[in-house]
Amino acid sequence: MAIEIVPLAKSDIAGAVDCVQKAFADDPYFRWAFNDPSQVCPALVPICIMIIFRLILTLRLAQFNIQRNAASLAAHFEYGINCNCPISIAKVTHAVDDKKIDGEVQLTPGTVVGVGWWYSPQSVSASQTWSVWAQECILSFRQFLNNVRFLGRGGLNISRYWIWKQVQNEAHEALWTDPHGYYFCNMVGVSSEARGMGVGKRLMESVMEKADQEGVSCYLESSKGYPNVTIYEKMGFELVKEIECADGGDICKLYCMIRHPKAKS
Numbered sequence: 001m002a003i004e005i006v007p008l009a010k011s012d013i014a015g016a017v018d019c020v021q022k023a024f025a026d027d028p029y030f031r032w033a034f035n036d037p038s039q040v041c042p043a044l045v046p047i048c049i050m051i052i053f054r055l056i057l058t059l060r061l062a063q064f065n066i067q068r069n070a071a072s073l074a075a076h077f078e079y080g081i082n083c084n085c086p087i088s089i090a091k092v093t094h095a096v097d098d099k100k101i102d103g104e105v106q107l108t109p110g111t112v113v114g115v116g117w118w119y120s121p122q123s124v125s126a127s128q129t130w131s132v133w134a135q136e137c138i139l140s141f142r143q144f145l146n147n148v149r150f151l152g153r154g155g156l157n158i159s160r161y162w163i164w165k166q167v168q169n170e171a172h173e174a175l176w177t178d179p180h181g182y183y184f185c186n187m188v189g190v191s192s193e194a195r196g197m198g199v200g201k202r203l204m205e206s207v208m209e210k211a212d213q214e215g216v217s218c219y220l221e222s223s224k225g226y227p228n229v230t231i232y233e234k235m236g237f238e239l240v241k242e243i244e245c246a247d248g249g250d251i252c253k254l255y256c257m258i259r260h261p262k263a264k265s
């Protein structure tokens, strides 16, 4: 199977969304931040409480809605492209008669099997540009429309989202000591059928090589300790901190890793 790494184009957003949803389906952060419908047992609730309960459920505690999630991811990808974020995809390029048939799996040319989304480094002295501010407004508006269209956040647990944001900000304040800033790996995911074939490494290298040339460090957070910490260590990252997003007894651990720029040999 031949795979090329190319910048994300708007025409590939749908494929990238599909790939991310599949790659992160069992991700610990994803399972922590989105409501688990199995916790709800409406049959035990008296009818009047149930009406209120159902309203809250629809607006705040609704089950995971894959279409709402896809719309949100698509809006974020569009934001990323418009903000010139380094976003790469891994795309199958082989001929149609060379389909990979692996049990039920068939990968046709054009299938997106990996996505790597980074943010460019922000030096401490740099302030936000007007264009990024405008893109954030557009993203918020699109998310508002998604809330209306899908009657809520599609199962995102808002309080957990804010817990994560706060814990993440505290980690960045403690760890991001380099005044040049960091290339921040916002997400990298490879479809299960294409894992272990070097796709993740190529997606990471597309930015790590640039970071090395510029003498800038890279940073990522992974909610999967095993096997990701080992995988990223092989790419030159070091585990620098383990942080916890805690909601009651339900904890999501994040592994913070930094890669310092490598000098050319």
Ligand SMILES: CC(C)(COP(=O)(O)OP(=O)(O)OC[C@H]1O[C@@H](n2cnc3c(N)ncnc32)[C@H](O)[C@@H]1OP(=O)(O)O)[C@@H](O)C(=O)NCCC(=O)NCCS
Pocket: 023, 024, 027, 187, 188, 189, 190, 191, 194, 195, 196, 197, 198, 199, 200, 201, 202, 220, 221, 222, 223, 224, 227, 228, 230, 231, 232, 234
């Ligand atoms: C993490 C992930 C992106 C890695 O992508 P990948 O394409 O499977 O990784 P690669 O094939 O490029 O492997 C990179 C290196 O890790 C090693 N590796 C891959 N899988 C491994 C595993 N399960 N255990 C140990 N090492 C592993 C490879 O041998 C390779 O090392 P090398 O350079 O010495 O040969 C991919 O597994 C994934 O999408 N996982 C699910 C989503 C996720 O957790 N994303 C990360 C969020 S931060």
